[in-house]
């Protein structure tokens with residue numbers, strides 16, 4: 009359903025041009041979960057922004073359902089059913105959760121906001137009339153953002169580090185939510201993540217390093233690599249083993 013062909017992204021750095029992405033090629037199929045992972049600064053978020061139309065590639069082409077969308081902007085892509093969930097979702101002071109979900113759905117008359125909140129593990133009674141402001145925790149906000157994506161009935165949803173800023177307990181529930189919504193809605197999901205729990209949801213894992221696709225592989229292989237690296241870890245007594253792939257230890 010989505011094809012990135014030889015995508016390059018070069019930006020103007022302070023002194024010279026920076027090659028952020030080089031020759032990135034991969035294809036996403038319908039109704040699958042893809043996890044994009046790899047070292048910090050490798051280019052994962054840049055790929056998400058290229059898919060969304062926030063960045064336009066310097067070279068290469070993007071096709072969505074057979075249509076060339078390389079030069080379409082974020083609004084045009086959103087209209088085609090492509091959506092992006094930010095690392096830190098914005099808060100909307102003065103808007104309630106109910107209003108936000110209705111806005112996201114584009115005023116769909118048959119929208120069941122209670123069901124949507126249930127699907128992301130929130131009790132509708134407790135949340136519908138709450139303002140989307142700083143009183144919501146990071147985990148609650150992430151769930152509400154996922155609910156807005158469900159309300160939009162997207163064909164392709166890209167989540168950039170959904171684990172960012174939320175505690176481990178909330179995150180475990182969030183990972184379950186991804187699994188659940190994938191079973192219920194026909195949305196292709198791309199999740200940028202370092203988390204094993206998210207990797208376990210993947211139908212395919214795309215490894216990005218140094219602005220390139222270093223490997224397209226299975227979760228089994230990536231998880232086995234993590235276990236092996238953990239076993240080799242020199243400081244395994246003190247690092248948060250298993251909590252994050254990029255825990256501060258020498259690997």
Ligand SMILES: Nc1ncnc2c1ncn2[C@@H]1O[C@H](COP(=O)(O)OP(=O)(O)OP(=O)(O)O)[C@@H](O)[C@H]1O
Nearest residue numbers: 019020021026028047048049050051052053054055
């Ligand atoms: N607009 C920009 N201008 C200059 N440099 C940029 C720009 N966008 C990204 N970069 C650089 O490109 C590299 C890749 O960034 P990107 O955010 O895509 O990496 P990432 O893999 O998502 O990293 P992380 O895991 O830390 O979020 C980084 O070195 C970043 O500083």
